[in-house]
Amino acid sequence: MQQLLAPINAFLGCETPESWIQAAKKPEQLTVLLIDHCNCELKAAQTAMMMIRKYAIDKSSADILRLWAKPYEDFVYSQTRDVQAFLSRDIKKNDITSELVASQHLAVSADLLSKMIRLIKEEFHHFEQVLQIMTSRGIDYTNLRAGLYAKQLMGHVRTHEPLTIIDKLIIGAFIEARSCERFAKLAPHLDDELAKFYTSLLRSEARHYQDYLTLAEEVAGDDISERVNFFRIKEAELILAEDNDFRFHSGVPTMEVLLHKTTK
DSSP, X not given: OHHHHHHHHHHSSSOOOHHHHHHHTSGGGHHHHHHHHHHHHHHHHHHHHHHHHHHTBOHHHHHHHHHHHHHHHHHHHOSSOXXXXXXXXXXXXXXXXXXXXXOSSSTTHHHHHHHHHHHHHHHHHHHHHHHHHHHHTTOOOOOOOOOSHHHHHHXXXXXXXXXXXXXXXHHHHHHHHHXXXXXHXXXXXXXXXXXXXXXHHHHHHHHHHHHHHHHXXXXXXXXXXXXXXXXXXXXXXXXXXXXXXXXXXXXXXXXXXXXXXXXX
């Protein structure tokens, strides 16, 4: 585990604050933690899909890709949810990635498509795993306001291509790296089932971080260390700043969060 985490910790600008871990391990925060984690897995898949649609495939393939995401989005955005029906559906019918064709939008379109498709498959699978754990514990999936972490990072994205995609890929690397670091930090403080599950996610999250970073370097075709360092500073500022909401990527919890007085 330490060998796997070494590059992650070197990449990030700070460690998760101990106060966040203290809040996260409280039993009363488990519902929020799991629901937000579930949402993060879907958001990661959606973000990768948007990137593929814009930079790696043509319109007909984009329509096919949307069909793949439809069962997940229908479940999340529906007012009435049948968890068992969703989890027991025929997943093969939704895995239509073999029909996707890479475009020539970028020199790395084929590599982008390949890496992001693998990421999407894994994030969808993780979404289902979290949902299954929630269901087994009697935790209903409910709507939960997203934290500001990703949105605030995206606020620094440059507006001209290829600078836009380079920044988005770098941000993707930081989000995946932070997820990996937090899974590792949390695992020792959770029950056996969750500890084992979070530990099992480390390898895929570490690979996702590396895939995003590699793609950013390939698109840039030049040294991106200055831009990576820019986002390293911005990401660390968010993690170390006080945060009134408790979420999987939230910052230092305020006293209200520590006392579990915040609302959903």
